[in-house]
Amino acid sequence: MRKASFGGIIILLLLVCYLVNCFSPLRLEYDSIRYFSLKDCLDHACPAGFKAAEDPHPYGYVMVLWGLDRLGLLHPFVIAFVNVVYLAGALFFCGKIFQGVKKGLSGRDLEWGVILLLLSYPVVKFSIYPLSEMQYLFFSFGCLYFLRLFLDRGQRWGAFVLTLVFAGLAVFTRTVGIALLPAMAAGIGWHYRAALRRNWKVVLGLVLLVAGGGIWVLMRRDIGLYANSVRVAGASWKVLLREHFTEWGELLLNVPASKFPEVLRWVFMVIGSFFAGFVCVFIFRKRKKLPLAPTVYLGCYSALIFCWPFYDVRFWIPAAPVIVMVLLHGRYVRLMRVFVLFFIIAGVAAMGYATYTSFSKRALARSQAGGRYRNEYETHFFGKPQADTAVVEDPYVLHVLETYK
Numbered sequence: 001m002r003k004a005s006f007g008g009i010i011i012l013l014l015l016v017c018y019l020v021n022c023f024s025p026l027r028l029e030y031d032s033i034r035y036f037s038l039k040d041c042l043d044h045a046c047p048a049g050f051k052a053a054e055d056p057h058p059y060g061y062v063m064v065l066w067g068l069d070r071l072g073l074l075h076p077f078v079i080a081f082v083n084v085v086y087l088a089g090a091l092f093f094c095g096k097i098f099q100g101v102k103k104g105l106s107g108r109d110l111e112w113g114v115i116l117l118l119l120s121y122p123v124v125k126f127s128i129y130p131l132s133e134m135q136y137l138f139f140s141f142g143c144l145y146f147l148r149l150f151l152d153r154g155q156r157w158g159a160f161v162l163t164l165v166f167a168g169l170a171v172f173t174r175t176v177g178i179a180l181l182p183a184m185a186a187g188i189g190w191h192y193r194a195a196l197r198r199n200w201k202v203v204l205g206l207v208l209l210v211a212g213g214g215i216w217v218l219m220r221r222d223i224g225l226y227a228n229s230v231r232v233a234g235a236s237w238k239v240l241l242r243e244h245f246t247e248w249g250e251l252l253l254n255v256p257a258s259k260f261p262e263v264l265r266w267v268f269m270v271i272g273s274f275f276a277g278f279v280c281v282f283i284f285r286k287r288k289k290l291p292l293a294p295t296v297y298l299g300c301y302s303a304l305i306f307c308w309p310f311y312d313v314r315f316w317i318p319a320a321p322v323i324v325m326v327l328l329h330g331r332y333v334r335l336m337r338v339f340v341l342f343f344i345i346a347g348v349a350a351m352g353y354a355t356y357t358s359f360s361k362r363a364l365a366r367s368q369a370g371g372r373y374r375n376e377y378e379t380h381f382f383g384k385p386q387a388d389t390a391v392v393e394d395p396y397v398l399h400v401l402e403t404y405k
Helices: 006-021 030-043 060-070 076-099 107-118 121-126 133-152 157-173 175-191 193-198 200-220 225-233 237-253 262-285 292-306 320-327 334-358 361-371 374-382 395-403
Strands: none
Touching: 006 076, 006 107, 006 334, 030 060, 030 395, 060 076, 060 133, 060 157, 076 107, 076 133, 076 320, 107 121, 107 320, 107 334, 121 237, 121 334, 133 157, 133 175, 133 292, 157 175, 175 193, 175 292, 237 262, 237 292, 237 334, 262 292, 262 320, 292 320, 334 361, 361 374, 374 395
16 A cells, blocks of 8 residues: 655645635635626526626636525535636646656645645635636646547547647637637647648648637637627736736745735735746756647736736636646755745745635634625624724625525
């Protein structure tokens, strides 16, 4: 019988902490409310003026909520537990992808990567919310895993079918899943590069045909939430760079910039810009050791998010596993070990705070959505708001809390 490793024991303990937090009351963010309203539209026709009447969110995660509701299982514990299962599956896929390549990561390195990901504060925080991040993480890495299985084991067409199925489910969950398409094309193209060189004229014709068709479709149709938001918001490139580099700073330091005074937030932007540049240089230097499809996916996904006109570190959750696994291919100076130690301490603190709010109704009410839903939570928990917050209660938010408890 194989003896459990130290890293394996730590991973097991962290997963137990995640399961403990599944007993939290329902946690809501703005997008969570939109998903519940879309689910209601599946049960009943959306009346004019209803929250979801013209909502362009994809329906992948909405269908999960709808299915759980139909089965009588739409409760906070089940929602959080399903997300934790998605997270565990995504980490399994990610580990297999980076362990299966030549000069791949050792078992010890993979364990460290999983530990760091489980201690990442965005993952700790949002893994128990009714949000699509964990589902998208599972489907996107499932797509990349089955693609590697297909390419490395001699044209296993069942794996190729699963690659397409998981890619479709990822796009159906989040529009940004289109970043998987160039990643798949790069992986297949590189694997069959010799045959493509021999038939380059046919390949060029097919590429031009597909590209032309894609451009025509995009010109004729709105591709949903992503295109609509980018077009309407019209944020300047300076704002986009500042906000998204700040998010990268949060990823590295593993603490939210909002917890610090405004005057210090530029530190996150500076650190984040250096971190992003370091990752790019590292990928270029280690390109022969890294699997192609995940690194292309990271580049395409990052390009789309850098155009996304909203600030939230949770949008980088689907990219975090690739970033961590890529960086584990190197050996670093002691300064980086200091960052890792700080990351771990901050992650343990985030897990402790999440567990505290899971079992403290007053703390949970104060913290959800930055306090936006404090009145609704306190009315739900205690019968009335506990303080005058000068915020009018949203009856639909209160309806969700009262219905799914």
